Amino acid sequence: LTDKIAALPPDSNYFSLEFFPPKTQQGFANLQARLSRMSQALRPLFVNVTWGAGGSTSAKSLALAELTQRSLGLTTCLHLTCTNMSRKLVDEALEQAKVLGVRNILALRGDPPRSEEYRDDSNPNAEEDDSNKDFTWAVDLVQYIRKQYGDYFCIGVAGYPEGHSDQSHPEHQSVEHDLPYLVEKTKAGADFIMTQLFYDVQAYQKYERQLREHESGLMPVQSYQILRRTTKLSHSSLPPELLKRFEAVKGDDEAVKRVGVDVISEIVQAMKDMPGQGPRGFHFYTLNLEKVVTQILERSDLIPPSTPMVAANGRNGNVEEAI
Ligand code: FAD
Secondary structure, eight states: OHHHHHTSOTTOOEEEEEEOOOSSHHHHHHHHHHHHHHHHHHOOSEEEEOOOGGGTTHHHHHHHHIIIIIISOOOEEEEEEOTTSOHHHHHHHHHHHHHHTOOEEEEEOOSOOSSGGGGSTTOTTTTTOOHHHHOSSHHHHHHHHHHHHTTSSEEEEEEOTTOBOOTTOSSOBOHHHHHHHHHHHHHTTOOEEEEEEOSOHHHHHHHHHHOOSEEEEEOOOOOHHHHHHHHHHHTOOOOHHHHHHHHTTTTOHHHHHHHHHHHHHHHHHHHHTOSSSOOOEEEEEOTTOOHHHHHHHHHTTOOOOSSOEEETTTTSOSSEEEO
16 A cells, blocks of 8 residues: 555545445345446545454455455455454464455454453354464554564554544543554554544644644445444544534435535545645545445545556656556
């Protein structure tokens, strides 16, 4: 990813789309058709494939990565968590990713084990689960990948513009608390940072001032209930003026989606207009849906031309190279 981003013309924007592996074969077939349409029509710089905490979706995530990377030829970033999961599964996932030609891993901790009890018989990995010894934090996974694979993988890590919250900490953790650990992850060899979703541009801008070279996350709005639930779960704040706009139409899903398209397009524009070094990349949590993200990308003018040509020698454009 970092090579692909570096090859883009200076100051150009790009975007990526995130998908989760469907549970059923029918769901997989539907997503396959949708992905094929979206990759041709929208031309994301890369796509992300999520990983179920504890390796719960390992086979399905790898199958989806095979579809995106191998069959559709999309540069794929595979998410991989490391806690509550056997080291064997981590090794298998990395080896399989390499076989599939996946060169990018988003190294995550995942959900922490609820307690020591997770090593009980109900955990299929219990017997061989040595994950606690090797992997406590995401930084351990970053170090492990670098040790095992050198520079083969481009590694990303998670960042939290509004702080981090999970079941292992009773208190919500502030950005200031989280930042040293983020620095630790980059020092261990992470190449890029991908953020938690957010709707509050100001919170993001504040975070931005503390960081450089990153990718920011946005989730299109599909319904009022989903909006409230995801903002609560991810600890993302919804500024009051945005909340008012959604509340005015909350009974009408189609109107909520329209307001969502307006709001996210405004957020992208506000970030493009940021003085100094604003973000160049926009990452969309698609929830595997097509219509709303397509509208936002069109509105935000993020879709690259169908035969992207990059001036290899800077702005003169005498020598051009297709990417
Ligand atoms: P870490 O970087 O390890 O940090 C976790 C917490 O521990 C932070 O609060 C940090 O401040 C603290 N911490 C870190 N190191 C230390 C230390 N040495 N001592 C004390 N405290 C420390 N989850 C999934 O299961 N599957 C996915 O596909 C997935 N995709 C994601 C994509 C993005 C872009 C993001 C932002 C999150 C994603 N998550 C996913 C969620 C993620 O797994 C959780 O947020 C998890 O709780 C933390 O993961 P992390 O990699 O940020 O952990």
